[in-house]
Amino acid sequence: MSFKSQIIHIGSLSMGGELPVRVQSMTNTDTLDTDASVRQCIRIIEAGGELVRLTAQGVREAENLANIKKELRKAGFVTPLCADIHFNPAAAEVAARLVEKVRINPGNYADKRASFIRQELIESEYRGEIERIRERLLPLIKICTANGTAVRIGVNHGSLSDRIMTRYGNTPEGMAVSAIEFLKIFRGEGFNNLVVSMKSSDTRIMVESNRILVRMLTEEGMHYPIHLGITEAGEGEDGRIISAAGIGTLLAEGIGDTIRVSLTEAPEKEIPVAREIIRSIAGTSGRMKEPCPPLQYRRTKDRYIPQIFSEHDGIFRDEQGEIYRDEVLTVNARELTGCNESQKIGGVLNPVFNEDDFGKLCIHAASLLGRFFIARLPAGLCITNKGKVQGEVLRNLAFSILQATEARITRTRYISCPTCGRTKFNLEEAVRRLKAATAHLTGMKIAVMGCVVNGPGEMAGADYGYVGAAEGKVHIYRGTEAVMKNVPEAEALDRLLELIKSDQAKR
Numbered sequence: 001m002s003f004k005s006q007i008i009h010i011g012s013l014s015m016g017g018e019l020p021v022r023v024q025s026m027t028n029t030d031t032l033d034t035d036a037s038v039r040q041c042i043r044i045i046e047a048g049g050e051l052v053r054l055t056a057q058g059v060r061e062a063e064n065l066a067n068i069k070k071e072l073r074k075a076g077f078v079t080p081l082c083a084d085i086h087f088n089p090a091a092a093e094v095a096a097r098l099v100e101k102v103r104i105n106p107g108n109y110a111d112k113r114a115s116f117i118r119q120e121l122i123e124s125e126y127r128g129e130i131e132r133i134r135e136r137l138l139p140l141i142k143i144c145t146a147n148g149t150a151v152r153i154g155v156n157h158g159s160l161s162d163r164i165m166t167r168y169g170n171t172p173e174g175m176a177v178s179a180i181e182f183l184k185i186f187r188g189e190g191f192n193n194l195v196v197s198m199k200s201s202d203t204r205i206m207v208e209s210n211r212i213l214v215r216m217l218t219e220e221g222m223h224y225p226i227h228l229g230i231t232e233a234g235e236g237e238d239g240r241i242i243s244a245a246g247i248g249t250l251l252a253e254g255i256g257d258t259i260r261v262s263l264t265e266a267p268e269k270e271i272p273v274a275r276e277i278i279r280s281i282a283g284t285s286g287r288m289k290e291p292c293p294p295l296q297y298r299r300t301k302d303r304y305i306p307q308i309f310s311e312h313d314g315i316f317r318d319e320q321g322e323i324y325r326d327e328v329l330t331v332n333a334r335e336l337t338g339c340n341e342s343q344k345i346g347g348v349l350n351p352v353f354n355e356d357d358f359g360k361l362c363i364h365a366a367s368l369l370g371r372f373f374i375a376r377l378p379a380g381l382c383i384t385n386k387g388k389v390q391g392e393v394l395r396n397l398a399f400s401i402l403q404a405t406e407a408r409i410t411r412t413r414y415i416s417c418p419t420c421g422r423t424k425f426n427l428e429e430a431v432r433r434l435k436a437a438t439a440h441l442t443g444m445k446i447a448v449m450g451c452v453v454n455g456p457g458e459m460a461g462a463d464y465g466y467v468g469a470a471e472g473k474v475h476i477y478r479g480t481e482a483v484m485k486n487v488p489e490a491e492a493l494d495r496l497l498e499l500i501k502s503d504q505a506k507r
């Protein structure tokens, strides 16, 4: 289902409609540190960021957005700013007077942190809850209306309210309903300067929730622009590949008006990745002209285990090195987004690229191929490249794409947040050390999250979590339970490894 959004205005930036897909990022400085935040905003803007988000965890941080904005304007930058709000309507109400956009999370704006306790409500109680949320939102709506401030309703998988989780579970449908509840309240008050997002660290959940959202928006006659992103994508090549697979799938379907690639790296590094994803799908126009129909998920009784092949001079070899002579669909990679024939893919998919730069090849391949493997269609993948990147790296890239779409897991799975002003430890370093120590744990999902406010919810589905607590302290999680609290950072990795070892010994 293709979706045509309406155009909205966020300060000097317009988005939606036929406009190019916009690129944005978020600072990870302390929002109270004006100089550091301004410098980082400038780096993001100079890299090509068209909107910059900053965390405003409290009223003081929200107030300091005024100083950051003033310094940016003084330096000649008119790029709009967005305040990121969780659990704190008072901070939202301050920020909405100062910056061009406020992002709120329906899972925690009017509701406390999910307790994962079932909250069964009869219909009248449910309506009462919606009325309570409406009353909580009214002051913000009035301020945004008076100041021309835009609002993003930003839903994250893993931070849904108990009310939603009881009715729908922690599901793509629950995510979409959570957004629609809020959108209806804003629309009911005549406020339409809205953007909406459904994010998850799981590409399939992110894709599915956005498709459901589009269906529900269409049914409701709503056309708000959609912001796309994979949360906690991690760093390096893996972070780029998983982001490209999820975002590229939806852009190819004509869904998405703005994107953010969340990497556990300096935020300005996210911008070229986001640009490259858009370019892979939409070329230089920045917007897909003829969207592809969504590929239907293939359901079979057999376990889906796509195989990886290598190709040399037209000879295909399987994972054992044997010559393979069965069905192979060889297609110029540029034609993958226009390839309706691809609906019929059931054999080995053999896209042919022409790329000299490995980083770009990763992004192009994941952007274009993700949707086939999210739909579980091809029986295998063989990446051919006519450019300089050759050999084993092409096979590894193919395995990475299968891992990113969870079509076939052959490595440890990591999720790590991009960090923000709430992070109180060196998360990049922690991720590096943790990866080095746990690379052998194939299939295990380990999360490294910057804060206990959002981290535990958003690392949904992780087997273990390493979550920043107070300054220099870490909570260690098994599933959703914090089993060790306030472990000094220097000891935290060893304690986590001991926990994993002892759990494995008991199995």
Ligand code: SF4
Binding pocket: 417, 418, 419, 420, 421, 422, 423, 449, 450, 451, 452, 453, 454, 455, 458
């Ligand atoms: S989980 Fe990470 S990015 Fe999200 S709020 Fe916490 S520190 Fe910030």
